[in-house]
Amino acid sequence: MLMRGATRVVAAALLFGVSVGECPNYSTHSQQRHEPLSTGAYALSYQRPDPACRTFNSSGVEEIIVRLKDKIYDPDLYRLFENTFPNTLDTAIRWRGVAANNTAEELCFVITGDINAMWIRDSADQIAPYKSAMSNATDDIASVFRGVLNMQARYLIVFTCNFELDDFAAFLQLGHDYYTATGDVDFFGKYQWIYAIQSIMSASKALKQPTYGPDGEWVVPEYTFQSQTMTGSGTLGNHGVGNPVNYTGLIRSPFRPSDDAATYDFSIPANMMMAVYLESNADIMERLPNAPAGLAKEMRDMASEVREAIKTWGTVKAPSGKKVFAYEVDGYGGQNLMDDANVPSLLSAPFLGYLDKNDEIYQNTRSLILSRSNPFWCQGPIISGIGSPHVQPGATWPMSVIMRIMTTDDDIEIRTNMKMILSSTAGLGLIHESVNAFDAKKWSRQWFTWANGLFGQMVLDIEARKPGLLKESYQPFRYMAAA
Secondary structure, three states, X not given: OEEEHHHHHHHHHHHHOOOHHHOOXXXXXXXXXXXXXXXXXXXXXXXXOOHHHOOOOOHHHHHHHHHHHOOOOOHHHHHHHHHHOOHHHHHOEEEEEEEOOEEEEEEEEEOOEOOOOOOHHHHHHHHHHHHHHOOOOOOHHHHHHHHHHHHHHHHHHHOXXXXXXXXXXXXXXXXXXXXXXXXXXXXXXXXXHHHHHHHHHHHXXXXXXXXXXXXXXXXXXXXXXXXXXXXXXXXXHHHHOOOOOOOXXXXXXXXXXXXXXXXXXXXXXXXXXXXXXXXXXHHHHOOOOOOOOOHHHHHHHHHHHHHHHHHHHHEEEOOOOOEEEOOEEOOOOOEEOOOOOOOOOOOOOOOOOOOOOOOHHHHHHHHHHOOOOOOOEEOOOOOOEEOOOOOOOOEEOHHHHHHHHHOOOOHHHHHHHHHHHHOOOOOOOOOOOEEEOOEEEEEEOOOEHHHHHHHHHHHHHHHHHOHHHHXXXXXXXXXHHHO
């Protein structure tokens, strides 16, 4: 039977002597400031629930939080890390348990935060930062990884609605993360993982089909989607088919990671992510004694075809004459020169493991998308970064600023963007979905665990790459001068 999140909180509350009624509704709690406030200029709220009210407690994660206390000098930076890194475990593990038809199969349902639903991409990204607390299959956090992978596999075998290719890629990434951290290959031969991979491969092949066959006849697509919506980006045009595509070797993604309909269906960032993690999951597949014959090779072949297609179709000339990666293409010459804040993005290509951050085409692309040449670049005195058509213009997504830090070795760039993030929480001490570039009090989504976890992951990345930067102050200049 399943152990519901509410049941778990009741048990924990009784253990710690806390009344269930004292556990806050985090949707409301996260919009309020709570003491003790941080001692820096931003006086950031403490946003962790009491231990008895947390939805999962990991000793490994708590050890990381304690360890960073001595590594981070700036009190506001530490408070933001302290709040955000454990946020998914603290608030979003809705339930954990086992399958009704197999008590050995762990399951875990992870909500996005203020939206009470589990999405494959979001849930993978939400728990990905905790791979740093996992070294073998017996670690407490390893059970969460297995439970999420098993739950996602069940969803992938069934169906999806507004299809985003990064859902497939995120599932593959999570499997890669679990395997590289634990070496537990046996897990992947059990339950639904192989079936989920077969489903991914079958659907991906279908999503490579062009709109027209060799004789010009319309190829009836395997995927269509229409819905009643208040925004044009919430459904597909052309009677649910979307805009026509040519054969390229790329895999269609009718919707973006932002949940908005694509302009051109071949998302270059999503295809980059697929190529990387198809390859790494093929390594897992070939080690399984019960793997279907030839499946690992099919995965590698598809990854290779996607990589070649990105070179052929996804690499284009910008108005400057330099080669860059397009955000989307259609195989007819249509290309979308932009970037969206949501990962996978063009900005995140090194983070995804697709290329080195010093790659020339990536650097050309980076210069374009971190400027007004990108229609979704937002600039202001509070925070400057990439936004998204998912919200109104003029709103930067802190996620893009975090990703900018994670994909540069420039200390000045890191410092500048770190200060912007700290100034953008309106004192609440959590990472919002978007923030008005001119007014930090205007933001969307107060409880967005994906972005919170990514910030924690970024701090750990800085600890590994540039630990000296954690010893610096990120206080506003006037505050430092007064002190």
